[in-house]
Amino acid sequence: MQLEGISVLFSFIGGLGMFLYGMHVMANGLQHFAGGKMQRLMSFLTQNRLMAILVGTLVTAVIQSSSATTVMVVGFVNAGMLNLSQAVGVIMGANIGTTITAWLVSLSEFGSVLNPEFYAPLLLGIGAFVILFTKSEKKKQIGEILIGFAILFIGLSFMSDAIKPYRDSPIFSNAFTMLGKNPLLAILTGTVVTAIIQSSSASVGILQTLAMNGIVNWKSAVFITLGQNIGTCVTALLSGVGSGRNGKRASVIHLSFNVIGAVLFGIIMYVLFLIFPAWGASTMSSVDISIFHTVFNITCTVVLLPFAEKLVWVSGKLVPGTEETEDELEGSExxxxxxxxxxxxxxxxxxxxxxxxxxxxxxxxxxxxxxxxxxxxxxxxxxxxxxxxxxxxxxxxxxxxxxxxxxxxxxxxxxxxxxxxxxxxxxxxxxxxxxxxxxxxxxxxxxxxxxxxxxxxxxxxxxxxxxxxxxxxxxxxxxxxxxxxxxxxxxxxxxxxxxxxxxxxxxxxxxxxxxxxxxxxxxxxxxxxxxxxxxxxxxxxxxxxxxxxxxxxxxxxxxxxxx
Incomplete structure (x- = not known):
């Protein structure tokens, strides 16, 4: 029995590894395939804030990581390529773009014909043949995307299969019941897990895998998801440590945006669960998580967009001092x-x-x-x-x-x-x-x-x-x-x-x-x-x-x- 438990643990870890690696390979292939189009998106950042949100959404949808997008924004702000007002829009868009991965994962909930796991082995084979037997760079990039997509869902299947025998285990039900009763603990859990693996897309994917096995309730999943949105800020905060004042402010804007959103939604959802306790205790599917994740990020963007300059002002208060403009910098070109x-x-x-x-x-x-x-x-x-x-x-x-x-x-x-x-x-x-x-x-x-x-x-x-x-x-x-x-x-x-x-x-x-x-x-x-x-x-x-x-x-x- 002990050996069987170790085997299940190995399967889950292996599945998680394939899931993360598949996301990386697919994102890498998408970046390469996008080519100059991705580069030209940067020129739109000088336009209005709505355009910046759109660019942030598209870039994150392609590179499959809001953390990576925000780290780049910190770099661009620090290098003087973006100002903080433009950065706010990109950061908001990055939070919307990161929901794409959740929707990809939730496709597994739709029948066998629509389930990507059904096609994953075929896509893996096609991708491998394309990479091995074609000389065209563009075709190889398509092969890379197919392989990444397939490995992602094979890994997801591994994780799901590893959890299935334990879905009726009281350990899971007790854990999620406890997290549901203590929203702050649930938010902290989501934050810590996301901070450790440095990817909200991956941590949401893990939560969705548990949801597919019917062991996640609404009350716990909602607050864990809110915590995951806060945890994704850790990468940008670490990146901002070695940057100038404006670089630090960009990372603080990202944190402020997600914390304010989590607090607002947390209070609203807490009240709703008090009014409708049966809803809070009901099972949440991976599709439900995708819907909530998307609604949360879009709503936060719509609500906080009019206060974008206030977020810049808050970042200035939290990171005081004046940032030298390029013309004021001492030294040579x-x-x-x-x-x-x-x-x-x-x-x-x-x-x-x-x-x-x-x-x-x-x-x-x-x-x-x-x-x-x-x-x-x-x-x-x-x-x-x-x-x-x-x-x-x-x-x-x-x-x-x-x-x-x-x-x-x-x-x-x-x-x-x-x-x-x-x-x-x-x-x-x-x-x-x-x-x-x-x-x-x-x-x-x-x-x-x-x-x-x-x-x-x-x-x-x-x-x-x-x-x-x-x-x-x-x-x-x-x-x-x-x-x-x-x-x-x-x-x-x-x-x-x-x-x-x-x-x-x-x-x-x-x-x-x-x-x-x-x-x-x-x-x-x-x-x-x-x-x-x-x-x-x-x-x-x-x-x-x-x-x-x-x-x-x-x-x-x-x-x-x-x-």
Missing amino acids: AKKMAKRLDSRVLGNPLFALATVVQEVSVMGHATCQNLELALAAVSEENPQKAQKVYEREKDINSMEKILTEFLVEVDNLSLTEGQQEQVKNLFYTVSDIERAGDHAENIAELAETLTRNSGSFSKKGKADLELISAQTMQSLQIAVESRETGSVKSANAVRVLEQSVDQLEEEMREKHIRRLSKGKCEPESGVIFLDIISNLERISDHAVNIADYVKAESEAGIPAIRI
């Missing part, structure tokens, strides 16, 4: 970048990639500004501008280090083949931008040498230099924009400009040598002129490299990373 590249966004590879692209663009635009400054130092013979180029170049070098280290972390995430290719190209892009910055620094040094030697260019030389400088500047700016937007049209424009710069550099070199031979230019100034146009030509080469990475991704059918 590289330090600001390091703050924005918050490790919490690594929780979702798609958002992590989108964040890196945004920061690579920041580095690219800084390099464009430095090139513009270096060219001004030449045309205006201004050594002070050359000094500014040196200062900014140090910052650009620091950005390269920060981005490279972050890309190494992104590369270690669960990525598709296409995303791995994008990460590789981003490594190359960062290197090309840094090399373009080095050439801008070279031009600044040549400008200083020209001024120090009291040199000058002929009128024709200045006109030529202005022409090739404008085209080089344009090629680098458009290359950075093509990486930022994923635009193939922009990438093609860079190739045309690069060819023009190559041709101009060759023609200008020949004309300048002729001017030197006729004594129309000073020899020292002539050498500096040739060195400047050579650096400009190399900058355009790096620009076309950046654009070609974008083109290669498009030709390979890899979804563009848009911000």
Whole structure:
């Protein structure tokens, strides 16, 4: 008998493991399959709060974890990508999105034909065959979703079968009767269990498994569910510990929202159970739990939405102090970048990639500004501008280090083949931008040498230099924009400009040598002129490299990373 009990325990633990792993695999497959669509959802966060709720709901429905969504929100707030008002909407939406898992689990209550457990072995087989025998990345992602879905329900079946022999046991009935009589204990139980496994979807799934065996009553299940909603805040609170004030406030908003909702619903349900005791003692099915879970989260969102700014105000009181804006932060652009590249966004590879692209663009635009400054130092013979180029170049070098280290972390995430290719190209892009910055620094040094030697260019030389400088500047700016937007049209424009710069550099070199031979230019100034146009030509080469990475991704059918 003792051995049989151990076997049942093993079955339940194994079923729980499969359930959790299946949820993870299915969510992972859904994230990969969603591709660029998930990334583009972020752009809607700058819209109104209703849109933020919708985005929070959709993102959580895909990644199957409100905790993960909220942790990302804490990261985005801490990095300055979202403000607290926008974060409130996403957090509210995350609570609605997490109910999807409960509805998936409750499908088991519908007849054998509609019961996913009936199809789970077939889906597992199809998914395995798809992954093993297809080369298409999209088809493999579909296979991953099918396998995750199947394992989830096979695990659910294992748990349910393990509990069935004990559903008439007085242990369960006494436990749930006691929890029903003590709502605070029931809420605490739900909170602790959810905090331990760090997933309200999983803890609700376990409760639904017990409900399927007819051992859960309404009075206990309702308060346990309320506790589960509070317990899911623990992950975000832990994430907020190492963040700035606004990051901490985002996690406090999540906790405040769920606690206020649990208190309001708890009081209402407690009164209703006093009025209708028979209802409270009646058995609750897994479908009932799904309905209550959904109604609770939607109602809380509707009721508290008008008070969203009050939640922000409460978080400010609980986490006092003023958060520095990015403009008020001390230090260089590289330090600001390091703050924005918050490790919490690594929780979702798609958002992590989108964040890196945004920061690579920041580095690219800084390099464009430095090139513009270096060219001004030449045309205006201004050594002070050359000094500014040196200062900014140090910052650009620091950005390269920060981005490279972050890309190494992104590369270690669960990525598709296409995303791995994008990460590789981003490594190359960062290197090309840094090399373009080095050439801008070279031009600044040549400008200083020209001024120090009291040199000058002929009128024709200045006109030529202005022409090739404008085209080089344009090629680098458009290359950075093509990486930022994923635009193939922009990438093609860079190739045309690069060819023009190559041709101009060759023609200008020949004309300048002729001017030197006729004594129309000073020899020292002539050498500096040739060195400047050579650096400009190399900058355009790096620009076309950046654009070609974008083109290669498009030709390979890899979804563009848009911000």
